[in-house]
Amino acid sequence: MMELQKELSKNFAGKCSDENDRLVAYDSDASQVRGTALAVVWPESREDVQKIVKFALKHKIDVVARGAGTGLAGAAVPRNSIVADMSRMNKIIEVNEREKYAIVEPGIAAAQLNLALQKCNLCLPVEPASQSVCSIAGMIATNASGLRAMRFGRMENWLMNAEIIDGAGKLRNASAEEICGSEGTLGIIVWAKLRLHEAVIEKSADLEKFDSLHKMLERADALKKNAGVLSLEAINPIAAKIMGLDSCYHLLAEYDNESGALKSGEMKKAKALRIGLWPKLASAGFSVIEDPQVGKEKIAEFAEFINASGLPFFAHIADGTFHVLLKPGQKSMLNALYSKVGALNGNVSGEHGIGTTKREFADAKIKNKIRRLKEKFDPEGIFNRGKII
Numbered sequence: 001m002m003e004l005q006k007e008l009s010k011n012f013a014g015k016c017s018d019e020n021d022r023l024v025a026y027d028s029d030a031s032q033v034r035g036t037a038l039a040v041v042w043p044e045s046r047e048d049v050q051k052i053v054k055f056a057l058k059h060k061i062d063v064v065a066r067g068a069g070t071g072l073a074g075a076a077v078p079r080n081s082i083v084a085d086m087s088r089m090n091k092i093i094e095v096n097e098r099e100k101y102a103i104v105e106p107g108i109a110a111a112q113l114n115l116a117l118q119k120c121n122l123c124l125p126v127e128p129a130s131q132s133v134c135s136i137a138g139m140i141a142t143n144a145s146g147l148r149a150m151r152f153g154r155m156e157n158w159l160m161n162a163e164i165i166d167g168a169g170k171l172r173n174a175s176a177e178e179i180c181g182s183e184g185t186l187g188i189i190v191w192a193k194l195r196l197h198e199a200v201i202e203k204s205a206d207l208e209k210f211d212s213l214h215k216m217l218e219r220a221d222a223l224k225k226n227a228g229v230l231s232l233e234a235i236n237p238i239a240a241k242i243m244g245l246d247s248c249y250h251l252l253a254e255y256d257n258e259s260g261a262l263k264s265g266e267m268k269k270a271k272a273l274r275i276g277l278w279p280k281l282a283s284a285g286f287s288v289i290e291d292p293q294v295g296k297e298k299i300a301e302f303a304e305f306i307n308a309s310g311l312p313f314f315a316h317i318a319d320g321t322f323h324v325l326l327k328p329g330q331k332s333m334l335n336a337l338y339s340k341v342g343a344l345n346g347n348v349s350g351e352h353g354i355g356t357t358k359r360e361f362a363d364a365k366i367k368n369k370i371r372r373l374k375e376k377f378d379p380e381g382i383f384n385r386g387k388i389i
């Protein structure tokens with residue numbers, strides 16, 4: 001291994017490190033799963049990425065592409081791998097205002113892109129709660145969505161085309177259907193063309209309380225008919241109590257029209273409450289966050305199931321994605337949780353991806369799709385071993 005590390009340092013002078021104090025930051029991501037990075041390389045061009053892939057092929061080493069490391073499924077965790085940290089490839093190549101698209105390098109953060117787009121009154125409307133740091137390629141690779149998924153969907157709805165370096169070191173196109181949700185297993189994204197939307201401006205919000213699940217869901221259904229609704233976030237009484245709120249159901253609605261009762265400062269306070277949910281619940285010990293998704297007609301049954309398990313949740317209630325929170329010592333409850341998701345014909349992941357943490361629960365359809373695409377893009381299997389499949 002020392003020899004390999006030396007050769008890497010020679011090949012990538014000034015763009016590589018194998019020092020333990022640097023590597024420790026790359027052994028994990030936000031999932032808390034730990035692995036081992038052999039070395040980290042910071043490519044600055046697609047040619048650098050090609051060189052990394054060819055080096056890995058020659059030495060039969062695994063390569064893990066890494067954006068900002070905010071992933072929650074352990075998908076960027078190395079296994080004696082070379083980590084390609086894409087943060088130096090972070091330019092906006094083109095913004096076409098008339099045709100509403102942007103071409104970007106992979107490592108740009110979503111918030112950085114949206115800040116630049118403000119001056120032409122455009123945006124990428126997919127808004128994960130981690131948008132201030134997470135990278136565009138990380139969002140593509142996990143098919144990220146977020147608070148406004150009910151209105152704007154997920155990355156697959158906004159990616160027009162991507163260019164990747166495949167498992168032979170060749171530059172090639174990958175469609176949204178192929179690359180979104182592939183979690184770094186097919187190649188390294190080096191270029192992305194994104195569809196844009198007019199700037200989305202939240203103008204008002206509501207934060208309402210309910211003494212029953214039924215009433216809260218009824219209200220959420222009614223709000224879905226409001227054309228200005230941007231997001232609908234539900235909080236169960238267990239999570240609310242931990243947050244120091246009244247122990248009942250809460251529903252937070254955000255609008256791009258004036259229909260909500262909360263405006264300006266009050267509206268921002270409500271949004272901050274929502275963004276702060278997981279950090280606060282994590283600091284109370286619930287640091288494991290899951291993201292199962294169930295169909296609309298199963299939402300009530302699934303919510304009752306989680307309540308009966310005594311677990312806190314908050315949910316993008318319009319599309320049935322639940323953030324169920326557990327303490328690290330409660331992980332044995334995951335079997336029952338995902339059995340229930342299976343019984344309800346749900347998905348093990350609504351937005352965070354499969355990675356390593358949900359591999360054992362993921363259904364055969366997803367795994368077969370990745371196996372098929374791997375034959376096409378990475379037949380030697382050098383990308384992100386042990387993820388999804």
Ligand SMILES: Cc1cc2nc3c(=O)[nH]c(=O)nc-3n(C[C@H](O)[C@H](O)[C@H](O)COP(=O)(O)OP(=O)(O)OC[C@H]3O[C@@H](n4cnc5c(N)ncnc54)[C@H](O)[C@@H]3O)c2cc1C
Binds near residue numbers: 030072128136145184
């Ligand atoms: C506080 C918090 C809130 C979050 N909220 C949301 C949310 O609302 N919605 C949501 O969907 N997610 C959310 N996430 C999860 C996470 O932010 C997203 O999955 C995000 O898209 C990951 O981006 P990243 O740049 O950090 O990717 P990383 O964690 O670095 O990597 C994630 C995956 O992308 C792959 N990848 C990265 N770059 C490339 C590349 N250039 N080519 C090929 N593959 C690549 C990696 O190999 C890995 O498989 C949240 C996370 C945190 C910590």
